[in-house]
Amino acid sequence: MLIDWFTVIAQVVNFLILVWLLKHFLYRPILDAIDAREKRIAKELADADAKKVEARKERDEFQHKNEEFEQQRSALMNSVTEEAKTERQRLLDEARQAADALSAKRQEALQNDAHNLNQAISRRTQQEVFAIARKALTDLAATSLEERLADVFTRRLREMDEQTKNGIGQALKTASEPALVRSAFDLPAAQRTAIQQVLNQAFSAEIPIRFETAPELIGGIELTTNGQKLAWSIAGYLASLEKGVAELLKEKEKAEAQAQAKKPSELTQRIGKRAYELYEEHGRKTGHAAEDWEQAEHEIREKIHKPVKTEPKPEAKAKPKPEAEPEAKAEPEPQTEAKPENIVKTKHADKADSESGAKTEAKPANKVEPKPEGIPEAKAKPEPEPETEPEPEAKAKPENKVASTLSAKAELSESESEVKNQ
Amino acid sequence: MHLSPDEIIFWQSGFVKLNATIVYTWGLMAVLAVGSKLVTRKLSAGLQRTRWQNLLEIVVTGIDKQIAEVGMSQPEKYLGFLGTLFLFVAMASLFTIVPGYEPPTGSLSTTAALAICVFVAVPLFGIEDQGLGGYLGDYLKPTVIMLPFNIISELSRTLALAVRLFGNMMSGTMIIAILLTITPFIFPIAMSALGLLTGMVQAYIFSILATVYIAAATRVRKPKPAPAPEPEPAAKH
Structure with missing residues (x-):
């Protein structure tokens, strides 16, 4: 017979034992391992997702920050540029002003120099001219000149306008002292009498006169009375x-x-x-x-x-x-x-x-x-x-x-x- | 010339005896258990794993997938039973490449034992899933008249399981033995390779049929209970 019943029973037992063994040694550990791995992978995936989300969030944040930073930077840059521009303008203005001031100052100084020189020269010229004139006239002045001077003086007295005439007349009248006639040289008697006559005629009164010699007049005659002065002299000229x-x-x-x-x-x-x-x-x-x-x-x-x-x-x-x-x-x-x-x-x-x-x-x-x-x-x-x-x-x-x-x-x-x- | 490894008896004491079937079965059990133990001793749950672990994972998940494809809602629950069936039959035929080895599945006693296991397991899983009444009620469907036919079908398919596997495995060894006497060179190798293929196919058929039976017994509540396909005669060579 092909079927041996003891073997059948033994094989059933063997099979059940094998089932148990494999369940214990093969299926469970393997399935557990697979489960664990799947769980782990799922977890890692979840982690990765979470990380991704976080990363995205961070990236967004970073981007935002970057933009902000960019804005700030550009704003700062603008302000700095503006500042630099104004500063530059200011410095330029300052420099220009300084240059202007300097040039003006220099110009002024040059002008002053020229002016001073001019002045000095004209003053000197003036002095020279007068010195020469004075010397020449002093050298020329003499008694004969005095006569002519007296003539001129008398003519002047005659030709005096009303106002001066009145003024001097008033002064002569009120004067306590005699009128003073000063001349560079001693006047000859003829001249003295002529002057006396002219005065008397001019003011139609007896005028007391005192004659005096004054070399500083260079040449000429001067009538002084009570503050009023009628003069014709080279020094006056x-x-x-x-x-x-x-x-x-x-x-x-x-x-x-x-x-x-x-x-x-x-x-x-x-x-x-x-x-x-x-x-x-x-x-x-x-x-x-x-x-x-x-x-x-x-x-x-x-x-x-x-x-x-x-x-x-x-x-x-x-x-x-x-x-x-x-x-x-x-x-x-x-x-x-x-x-x-x-x-x-x-x-x-x-x-x-x-x-x-x-x-x-x-x-x-x-x-x-x-x-x-x-x-x-x-x-x-x-x-x-x-x-x-x-x-x-x-x-x-x-x-x-x-x-x-x-x-x-x-x-x-x-x-x-x-x-x-x- | 013997038809079954049962006939090779190493030790006998009355009814109890140690024949080649039992001894080789033990050997297969030892290889499977120790191999599994060695590989699963240091399993890694990480992304890095050993090649052996990879192999076992492929095997286990492959079986799991096959069970799920038949329509089981909880493949892990039946994985121990159905997976062991497949692995045992597959390993028994795979080891035929070892000289002097006689596949235990070439003995009608072994195949009968496996068939009996399936025969017992189907009602057990059925009752566990839908209760005793529910399971027994299946026999009365669609009408009470069908009860004897259902019982006959139950018995006959168990017998078919046992005989089919026995026939295929026994024939494989028989053919090689006969061919060795006729053409001792080359041709037996080709037949041996063919035998390996047959063995794998038989392992698949046996376990998938068992799965289908159990599925038929447990998924009654599903709207379209798939009728258990009868074992096809084409499986026989």
């Missing part, structure tokens, strides 16, 4: 001349300052405008800036300075300006120009004044015909015109000073020569 010259000097300074304040900017503007017009006329071609500027300057100056002959052309040539900013560069130039011109102008005026003044006032001197002898400057008489006119204005200031001294000298010699002529 000289004093009034001196005063007039001093006034002239002051006026000259004033005129100089005014001219300086007025002139330059207006002139430059006009020149700039004209230059631009020329530039447009020439079809806006580059490269002709210097020529245009020159031409414009020439035209404008001709318009303005027609009466004045001085033409600052060479100076304009000496400075070819860059095309881009002609005005900016041109600015300082007219200032330097203007001064010497002004000086020349005032010189001319000065000259004229002194001429006229000398003519009118030096009449008595003319009469006595003072012969100036040995005037040292007369020898070095330079030709004033050529030196003052083409003055090299573009040159540095010290040269200007020299020029002005030269011109001042010329002036001096001129007036001297005039005096001489008279």
Whole structure:
């Protein structure tokens, strides 16, 4: 028989034992391991998800922060740039101001120097002139001159206008002391009586007179009474001349300052405008800036300075300006120009004044015909015109000073020569 | 020439005896148990694992998947029984490559024992799942008239299980033995390889049929209880 029942039973038992064994050793541990792994993987996945979420959150946060930071940075950057810009502007302004101040100061100093020199020279000239005049007149004065002086004095007394006459008459009447007649030399008796007569006639009264000699009058006669003074003397003329010259000097300074304040900017503007017009006329071609500027300057100056002959052309040539900013560069130039011109102008005026003044006032001197002898400057008489006119204005200031001294000298010699002529 | 390893008897004392079937069965049991023990002694739950563990995991999860595919709701519950059936039969045929080995499944006693186990296990799992009444009620379906047929079907399929496996395994060894006498070279190797394939197929058939029987007994409550497929005669070579 194929079936052995003992074997069957044994195999059933064997099989059940095997089931138990495998369950114990194989299925359970393996399944447990798989479960554990799955759990672990699930957990890890969950962790990963959680981490992902967290990472995303962090990333978002970070991004947000980054954006914020970026914004802050850009804002900061902007503010810093702005600050830097304003700071730059401020520094530039400061520097410009400082430069302006410095240049103004320097200019002022130069002006002062020139002014002082001018003043010193004119003062010196004045002194010299008066000293010479005084010496010459003193040398010339003599008794014969005194006679003539007395004649003039008497004529003056006669020709006195009403007001002075009244004033002096009043003074003479109220005077307790006799009127004092002072002269440089002792007056001869004839003259004394003539004066006495004229006085008596003029005031129609007996006037007590006391005669006195006063050499400081140089030449002339002076009537003093009770504070009132009627005088005709060379010293008086000289004093009034001196005063007039001093006034002239002051006026000259004033005129100089005014001219300086007025002139330059207006002139430059006009020149700039004209230059631009020329530039447009020439079809806006580059490269002709210097020529245009020159031409414009020439035209404008001709318009303005027609009466004045001085033409600052060479100076304009000496400075070819860059095309881009002609005005900016041109600015300082007219200032330097203007001064010497002004000086020349005032010189001319000065000259004229002194001429006229000398003519009118030096009449008595003319009469006595003072012969100036040995005037040292007369020898070095330079030709004033050529030196003052083409003055090299573009040159540095010290040269200007020299020029002005030269011109001042010329002036001096001129007036001297005039005096001489008279 | 013997048909069954039962006939090789090492020791006998009256009714009790030790034949080749029992001895080889013990040997298989020892190999399976010790092998499992060795591999599962240090299992890792992590992502890193030994190749042996990998192999066993593949085997176990494969069986598990097969059970689930038949329609069991809780494959782990039946894994011990059905998995052991498959592993035992498969190992018994696999070891035929060892010279001098006689597969225990080539004995009708062994296959009968396995069939009896299935025969007992099916009602046990059925009763456990749906209660005694529920399980016994199945025999009266669709009508009371079907009761004798159901009982006959129960018996006959158990017999079929036992005989099919026995026939296949016995025939395999028999063919090789016969062929060795006719053409001792090469051809027995081919037949031996074929025998291995047959053994694997038989192991699969045996365990899947057992699964189907148990499934039929337990998933009555499902809306469409699949009728237990009759063992196909095609399985026989």
